[in-house]
Amino acid sequence: MHLMQTLRCALGVSSEDKMSDYIRVFCRSSRLIALTEITEFIKDGVYFEEEPRFDPPLNDVEGDWQRLTVFYQPETRPIVLHKNAGDPLMHEEIAEISAGAAEGLHRRLQETAQTITIEIHLSALTEEAWEMLDSLEAYLARTYDGIVSVDGEGFYDAALHWITK
Numbered sequence: 001m002h003l004m005q006t007l008r009c010a011l012g013v014s015s016e017d018k019m020s021d022y023i024r025v026f027c028r029s030s031r032l033i034a035l036t037e038i039t040e041f042i043k044d045g046v047y048f049e050e051e052p053r054f055d056p057p058l059n060d061v062e063g064d065w066q067r068l069t070v071f072y073q074p075e076t077r078p079i080v081l082h083k084n085a086g087d088p089l090m091h092e093e094i095a096e097i098s099a100g101a102a103e104g105l106h107r108r109l110q111e112t113a114q115t116i117t118i119e120i121h122l123s124a125l126t127e128e129a130w131e132m133l134d135s136l137e138a139y140l141a142r143t144y145d146g147i148v149s150v151d152g153e154g155f156y157d158a159a160l161h162w163i164t165k
Helices: 003-011 035-044 088-098 103-110 127-143
Strands: 021-027 053-055 067-071 079-084 114-120 146-150 154-156 162-164
Touching: 021 127, 035 067, 035 127, 079 088, 088 103, 088 114, 114 127, 127 146
Parallel strands: none
Antiparallel strands: 021 114, 021 146, 053 067, 067 079, 079 114, 146 154, 154 162
């Protein structure tokens, strides 16, 4: 059982409680995260029996991106990644999330240069999708000096060890 599944079970939270759940990686590095870096990471990990399909298609993307949809299994709700780098919406989200946080965490969140928000539906995720998500979260946090936030659960370091609620 993966991190989010374990915590949901421990907290008694049903995966049917809401439409989407969100995992956010708050990155201090301002080096932009390339779309091809994420898609290659997913493909190279060989997480799925069949290679996932991406939208936008890889050959249609040049330069910056804001959204990537990963279709990993037919008739299963896809995983959607949203990238946000330094715009007012990102700063508003950080202010909301960091309100009331311990000083160290508050300061750490204020240093965020960009975020990757991963939109998931808990009941739709396969074991392979969980494995890919755990690996991707840790990779992004390590590579871009980030911390991971899981709605309703708290914050995790790059090794996915719990930091605080």
